[in-house]
Amino acid sequence: MINSGIGANLISSRSTSYEQSGRPSAAERYQKHVIDFSPDLVMISYGLNDARGGTPLAQFLEDLKHVTLDIKNKTRATVVLVNAYFMTGFDRYLPYNQGNLATFMGYNRGMQRLAEECDVLYADVFAAQDMAPWMVDPDGVHANNLGHRVIANRVFEVLAQNCSGLSQKAFALRNNFKQWRDESVLKQLH
Secondary structure, X not given: OOOOOOOOOOOOOOOOOHHHOOOOOHHHHHHHHOHHHOOOEEEEOOOHHXXXXXXXXHHHHHHHHHHHHHHHHHHOOEEEEEOOOOOOOOOOOOOOOOOOHHHHHHHHHHHHHHHHXXXXXXXXXXXXXXXOHHHEOOOOOOEOHHHHHHHXXXXXXXXXXXXXXXXXXXXXXXXXXXXXXXXXXXXXXO
């Protein structure tokens, strides 16, 4: 596994808050940081900082589509778009104080449509958190340990529901499987 995430990163240099961002943007680095590794699974998690930084939704989706399709076409990897997760500190951290829940909802709907259009998987981690503030770190922006577990579980659910290969090893092991319990003993006790 290779984590190519950069804090305060944005989808492209066209993004409104690019100069204050964690540069380089996704569009500037995905060839080197993703495609060059020839991955078989890629999770693309953008939107949170773009929404908070004032990037217009249509522009964000255009840039995300370009990055997503290029990764998909050049790697043949399974691609999962992970939407913007729930947070509470919308008024913090200039210039990333320009979003709100309504902005996130619009971004997430747009990303869901884009995932369908690009024929990639979509992990709705925002819905998994169900706007529970106890899943957000005191900084108001990042998930805490519980939030990270819920987010990871949603991504895993999407993979498990769409990637049958995840079960192939379990099927093969079943051929030599030793039962973990003997039900005949349980039945005799009753």
